[in-house]
Amino acid sequence: MLPYAPFLVWVIPLVASALMPLAALNSRTRDIFPVLVGFTTAVFAFSMVPDVAAGPPYPNPQLTWLVIPGLITVNIGVIVDPLSVFMACVVAGIGSLILLYSIGYMAGEEGMTRYWFFMLLFIGSMVGLVVADNFLWLYIFWEMVGLCSYALIGFWYKRPEARKAGFKAFIVTRIGDVFLLTGIILVYLTTGSFAFKDLQGALEAFKVLPYTLSVVPFLMLIGAIGKSAQLPLHVWLPDAMEGPTPVSALIHAATMVKAGVYLMARTHFIYMEAAPEAWLTTLVWVGAVTALLTATMGLTSVDIKRVLAYSTISQIGYMMMGLGLGAGAGFIFLSQFHLMSHAIFKALLFLAAGILVHSFHGMRDMRKMGGLWRDAPVSFYAMVIGVLALGGVPPFNGFWSKDLIFAAAMETGNYAALAFAVVTAAITLAYGLRLIYLTYLGEKRSDEVRKAVIHEPAVMTIPLFILSALCFITGFTAEGFASFLGILGGHSHVVLHIEPLSAALSIIAIIAGALPIYLVYGRKSPPPERFAIGGWGFLQRMLSEGYYFDRFYYAVFVDGLKSAVQGFRKSHPGILNFNMSLILGGFIVLTLLLLTLGGGW
Amino acid sequence: MDVYTIGLAGGMLLIILGIYGLTVKGNMIRLILSVEILTNGAIVVLVTFGATPLGVINPVIISLAILAVGVGGCIAAVGLAIVIQAFRHYKTLNVRELKRLRW
Structure with missing residues (x-):
């Protein structure tokens, strides 16, 4: 561990964000400084890995923050355990690649100082969120993440849609936040402390759980639902596509939406003490229903980034489901493993799509694209790898992490959730392939696209190469990853093996997803237009309206x-x-x- | 009459004067003066509550009162700045004529 790494890892980006006006005095340092800060943060985050891998006891440095004598004492500190270090690495690692990509994507934009300021603040507060050891700080950083997402989604504030989208994201997530705050206050009133550690101790000390504590899990779940865009508070995430593409990538892959999953994983011990049955069932079904419904919405969307947004919601649903299935057995590894896979392939997908969106000056309509694979080869291959990983095709990382969730559903005997998961996997691959067919294959369908010149500068392609390589590698790290995280749940050895049955289900899902798309978009029999009329048309309208939630x-x-x-x-x-x-x-x-x-x- | 009665009565008088001004006057500068009188009435009441029969001054109350006076000065400054801007744009100081600024 580098000296003071648990503190510096989030203080550096926060301080650097405040220094942005100084760095902006020179237009060259303005763009280079934040990227350097991003990579420094990543180095600090990764430097904590060896310390944690050695096993407990984990360092938990603390200092006294707020004292009103006789009334309240708040200790603050950071926790360095596998979960927080893993999340910090994902946030800082993916975040720094996205910052690098931003140099190319945002070149020549107005208000770049504001952009870099909020990007650094975003990364810093997300890292702070995952390393904080108490609910109070978690909540403060939670709100800072919300603020940054609002400012970045509405970055192009001169566009009315962008303003509205930022506003919507802020308000919808705020609904969840109120519930989370209520939960935190209840925890404080019952135990007299904000720290996770004290709560764990208090839970063990109680013979009969106070009534208030058994409500807390559900309040926090609503908070996580708001932040992670699960049903029924998912409406903000598709609209959030109005922001610049690197911002979407950051929100979806590294920060913001992962905060809900992290909160659930971090506090799962409360639920296991307070209301295991009800909570696990709720979690599994919120995840399963969200995964399936939003995946179907992705099937009809014509906006390239909206497809990816729906897929994020659906994949977060998978994580929630994985957490619900895994936490029953005492480990949170399933959801975190899928979180890592998702962070990598979703960043890849967004950055690959960003190359197109950037070249077309913000035009995102897939009906106008097509035949771009020759013009944007790096973007095309990155997109193919991303879609295959997203759809769970071996040997990419999505296959391994999804397969473990299938296996867990089978082992716990939750066959209804398993059915949801398999159908979702098929639909996921289907909309991914549809995206590729519509954008990269076939013919160019509008003059705008024919005339556009597509640039793929090195700063934009290097992150794509790194992420593509990671898509191949991380799938095979399940064993090591489980022993890294598995310790957290008290299971020092988690047996991982690919069950033939769950692998067979994955293969079935792949075929069931790929075949119809090949017939409709590849062979044109039946042609895609057929699905716009009659009973199919009704279904299509309902899906493109997102089941009328909005x-x-x-x-x-x-x-x-x-x-x-x-x-x-x-x-x-x-x-x-x-x-x-x-x-x-x-x-x-x-x-x-x-x-x-x-x-x- | 003890110090409390005098203080409270004086404070009350100032508050009522302030509200009277706000209720009857239409000139913006007069309104700001009324707001200031009202605020100072409240501060007088505050200081009165802080006074003890022995004449010992409670430092917390006094410091709060000084803070309130400072904030009141800032409010008056901002208010007068708005008045100047409004006068430049609309050439009037009457709030009834500025009703169209209402959303």
Whole structure:
């Protein structure tokens, strides 16, 4: 471990973000400085791996932060255990590659200082979130991550859609955050401490769990649902595609949406003590239903980045499901392994798509693209590798991590969840291949695309090469990864083997997903247009509207609330003297009440 | 009359004067003056509560009062700045005529 690495790993990007205005004095240092900071952070994060791999006891440096004598003492500190170090490595590692890519993608944009500031703040607060050892800091960083995502999604604030998308992301995640905060306050009131460690101790000390603590898991689950964009709070993530592509990659692969999965993994011991059955079932089904529904939405989307957004929601659903299945057996390794695979292939997919979106000046409609594989070879091959990994085709990492989730579902006997998982896997590969067929194969379908010149500068392709290589490698690290993380759950040896049955299911899912897409988009029999009419058409409209979730929320919470508030509009005439007279009247009434009732006190 | 009665009555008088000004006047500068009077009435009440019969001053209350005076000064400054801007744009100081600024 480098000296003070557990603190420096998040302090460096936070301080560097504050220094951005200084670095921006020179346009060259402005772009190089944040990338260097990103890689420094990654070095610090990776330097903690050997210390943790050696096993417990894990360092947990603490200092006293807030003291009001006799009332409250808050110790803050960082925890260095396999889970936090793993997450820090994912965030800092993928984040630094994305920062490097941003140099190419964002070249010549306005407001770059703001962009770099929020990117560094984003990475720093996400790393802080995963290494914090108490709920209070976790919550502070949680909110900072939300703020950064708002600012970055709405980075092109001159576009009304971008502004709205940022706004929506902020408000929808806020709903989950309120529940999380309630949960944290309940934990504090019951145990008198914010630290995870103290809570664990308190849980063991209680003979009968207080009622408040058994509610906490569900409150926190809602918080995670909001942040990780699970049903029914998933509506913000597809709209978040209005932001620059590196931002989407960062939100989807490394930061933000992984925070919910991390929270669930970090605090799973509470749930196992408090309400194991109900909680595990909820988690598995939230994950399974989200995975399936959002995967089907991805099938009909025509926006290249929206397809990837839906696939993120669906893959996070997989992680939740993996956590629900694995935590029952006492280990969180399944979800984290899939998280790592997903972080790598989703960053790859977004950055590959970013090359196209960048060349077309923000045009993302796949109906206008096509036949681009010759013009953008690096992007094409990266996309193919990404889609195969996403769809769970061996030997890419997605296959191994999904296969373990299938195996876990089979072992726990949860065959309904297994069915959801397999169907989702088939649909996942289907929309991935559809994306490739529509964008890279066939003919170019619009003048805009024919005229565009596609640049693939080295700063944009190097991250793609690294991530593609990782897609091959990480799948085979399951064994080592399990012993790295498995210790956390008390299982020092987790037996990993590819079950023939689950592998067979994977193969079936691959065939079931790939064949229809090949027939429809490759052989054109039946042609894709057939699915826009009749019963298929109804289904297609429903899917492209996202099962009307968005419409419903707008009708009830936006327009409904607006019209309700307009009812009170008449009582606000805007005449200051009139308002003040009313205040004076209220004041007199209060005084009289106090004088008449005051004797009773 | 002890110090409490005088202090509270004085504070109350200032508060009522402030509210009276806000209720009746339409000139923006007069409104800001009224707000200042109102705030100072509240500060007088605060200081009165901090005073002890023996005449010993409670430092916490006094420091809070000084803080409040400072904040009140800032509010007046910002308010007057807004008034100047509004006057430059609309050539009037009457709030009734500025009603169209209401959202």
